[in-house]
Amino acid sequence: MHKFKKKGSNELPPISTASLPDIVFMLLFFFMVTTTMREVTLKVRQTLPSATELNKLEKKSLVSYIYVGVPHREFQRAFGIEPRIQLNDQFAEVSDITDYIIAERESRNEAEVPFMITSLKVDEYTKMQIVQDIKQELRKAAALHINYSARKRQEHF
Amino acid sequence: MAKKTPEVPSASLADIAFMLLIFFLVTTTMDVDSGLERRLPPFVENPEDDDTPPIKERNVFIVLVNKDNQLLVEGEWMQISDLREKAKEFMANPFDLENLPEKEFKEVPFFGEVGISKGVISLQNDLGTQYGTYIAVQNELVGAINELREELAKSQFGKSYASLEKEQQDAVREIYPQRISEAEPKKVGGN
Numbered sequence: 378m379h380k381f382k383k384k385g386s387n388e389l390p391p392i393s394t395a396s397l398p399d400i401v402f403m404l405l406f407f408f409m410v411t412t413t414m415r416e417v418t419l420k421v422r423q424t425l426p427s428a429t430e431l432n433k434l435e436k437k438s439l440v441s442y443i444y445v446g447v448p449h450r451e452f453q454r455a456f457g458i459e460p461r462i463q464l465n466d467q468f469a470e471v472s473d474i475t476d477y478i479i480a481e482r483e484s485r486n487e488a489e490v491p492f493m494i495t496s497l498k499v500d501e502y503t504k505m506q507i508v509q510d511i512k513q514e515l516r517k518a519a520a521l522h523i524n525y526s527a528r529k530r531q532e533h534f
Numbered sequence: 535m536a537k538k539t540p541e542v543p544s545a546s547l548a549d550i551a552f553m554l555l556i557f558f559l560v561t562t563t564m565d566v567d568s569g570l571e572r573r574l575p576p577f578v579e580n581p582e583d584d585d586t587p588p589i590k591e592r593n594v595f596i597v598l599v600n601k602d603n604q605l606l607v608e609g610e611w612m613q614i615s616d617l618r619e620k621a622k623e624f625m626a627n628p629f630d631l632e633n634l635p636e637k638e639f640k641e642v643p644f645f646g647e648v649g650i651s652k653g654v655i656s657l658q659n660d661l662g663t664q665y666g667t668y669i670a671v672q673n674e675l676v677g678a679i680n681e682l683r684e685e686l687a688k689s690q691f692g693k694s695y696a697s698l699e700k701e702q703q704d705a706v707r708e709i710y711p712q713r714i715s716e717a718e719p720k721k722v723g724g725n
Binding site: 523525 | 569571
């Protein structure tokens, strides 16, 4: 029986930190799975409109974004205070949209092209003129499946 | 017995993992992108020589939004909050009224023969309309159709539309199609 007898002092052993990396890795994987990479830096100010009847954009890889809004203060000297279009990381004109859509299509797998969605992220206070122009360009480029990006609004009665 | 190799110290593993964790926390965004999904009509070169037959007046629900974000629905001035009810009444036409859309009788699985409304919602806006208002109006119109589908699913299957089988959803969608046309841009309302 003496085999099981405690030897040495009665001091408390230090808490083992061997499982700490495992816990942190678990957190890490959680965040990696639930989040998406921020791809572009926004150069325009945006408050998205709110709506209740929303569809979620399921496949991130199939979505191309068009941002519209008033440029941030540091760009206002060069680009003015009227709402502008941003494609990828730079300001663009309406006429650049066709090229952008074609480039987006070429970067995708051919089989995925018919399922591509264009997401319009437009500031609430923008006038429809610019949105209408974008829509006409998208129709010309045959990118007909679009999504007006909006925030979820809680229904209040 | 062979000599034991010394263990690799794993004390710094936690630090490395923390560093990765913080990197991902900073570079990522949590929010899921969502929005109103729509399909644009294909591009036509000259809208004038369009040879589709004209739609009867009673079958069109015209919503105009002017540059001051005011609504004119079927010739009446209206608030956005009343639009949903009006659109529902138009699409359902429960009493077969003369001035609301005609119905086309068709065989639909699960339902038998049902009258399907020929109604089309036409949304026209001014170039000066605010985008926020435009989305609010679209939201109400989509909401009207979603509510009709929900009601039909509840009365027929006793379940919410989202929890129906795919075939059942298709049937409900066939009875209440989402026909919202975004007209070509036009000047609406005075300056």
